[in-house]
Amino acid sequence: MKKTPLVILTGPTAVGKTALSIELARAINASIISADSMQIYRGMDVGTAKVTKEEMQEIRHYGIDIMEPDVDYDVTQFVAMAKQAIHEITEQGKIPLVVGGTGFYIQALLYDIDFEEEEADTALRLKLSDIARTSGNEVLHEMLAAVDEESAKAIPAGNVKRMIRALEYYQHTGEKFSEYNHRQRQKESPYDFHYFVLTDDREKLYDRINRRVDLMMEQGICEEAKQLYAVDQKGEHTAAKAIGYREFYSYFRGECTLEDVVYKIKLDSRHFAKRQLTWFRREKDVEWFDRREYEDDRQILTEMTRRILNKA
Numbered sequence: 001m002k003k004t005p006l007v008i009l010t011g012p013t014a015v016g017k018t019a020l021s022i023e024l025a026r027a028i029n030a031s032i033i034s035a036d037s038m039q040i041y042r043g044m045d046v047g048t049a050k051v052t053k054e055e056m057q058e059i060r061h062y063g064i065d066i067m068e069p070d071v072d073y074d075v076t077q078f079v080a081m082a083k084q085a086i087h088e089i090t091e092q093g094k095i096p097l098v099v100g101g102t103g104f105y106i107q108a109l110l111y112d113i114d115f116e117e118e119e120a121d122t123a124l125r126l127k128l129s130d131i132a133r134t135s136g137n138e139v140l141h142e143m144l145a146a147v148d149e150e151s152a153k154a155i156p157a158g159n160v161k162r163m164i165r166a167l168e169y170y171q172h173t174g175e176k177f178s179e180y181n182h183r184q185r186q187k188e189s190p191y192d193f194h195y196f197v198l199t200d201d202r203e204k205l206y207d208r209i210n211r212r213v214d215l216m217m218e219q220g221i222c223e224e225a226k227q228l229y230a231v232d233q234k235g236e237h238t239a240a241k242a243i244g245y246r247e248f249y250s251y252f253r254g255e256c257t258l259e260d261v262v263y264k265i266k267l268d269s270r271h272f273a274k275r276q277l278t279w280f281r282r283e284k285d286v287e288w289f290d291r292r293e294y295e296d297d298r299q300i301l302t303e304m305t306r307r308i309l310n311k312a
Helices: 017-028 075-091 103-110 122-135 137-147 149-154 160-173 177-185 202-219 221-231 248-252 258-282 297-311
Strands: 004-010 030-034 095-099 191-199 286-290
Touching: 004 017, 004 075, 004 103, 017 030, 017 095, 017 297, 030 075, 075 095, 075 103, 103 191, 103 258, 122 137, 122 160, 137 149, 137 160, 149 177, 160 177, 191 297, 202 221, 202 258, 221 248, 248 258, 286 297
Parallel strands: 004 095, 004 191, 030 095, 191 286
Antiparallel strands: none
């Protein structure tokens, strides 16, 4: 049975995926599926560096501005959306191009990983949530590290939902969640794919991150964060955990200065980029594109297009 073609363009935050993705979509006759866990939310444009209507240049995008920020969104919803989009795109005779930096989402889609949960242990989840709330996320992270060091390395302390899921799985099965994930990753992909990861010199990347945050401040990210805070002051929903928004919460409560917020966003963004690169290095069948090895984006675009069309 012939596999469905699929192209993935990913990489760390601020590496330049958006502009390249538009040109690549045009070159290979593709429509784009966003694999950014926060660009799905309406009203969160500046802080997520969301592609604008002008930047889209009439290239169809799926998975952007489809949810309100007071509604939670997870990997199973993303996979369902992406599969439907892939079906629509291929029916139109085009290639699905997945673009974004949420590696967890990409992995789940690419290898059709089953993240559907068995019967939820509500009592255990509430207990673990309470530990995070009263004692801090780091305590929960240490609990995870004690039973599953690999999962603790892969899941940041800021992601309480995934830490709870990993601990719940261990409690119920006695198996490490990382072992379950490893088994799932061994599945053969149902797609005929190219998995492109764009990267660059770390110092250049960090400099771009810092400049992007400064630009976001000029473009009004504070106002966007204020609107998010108005609908979710406790920061309980997925959107409120986004880098670039969550850092404002302390400022709105009068606990820090605006300068502190800017510093924290830059720091968190750099740490996030580092985690993203660590994630992609663990993935199999990845094709790396290091900007240092090419004169400009035109050369990168030409090589990506050649690989895709030659395979097709």
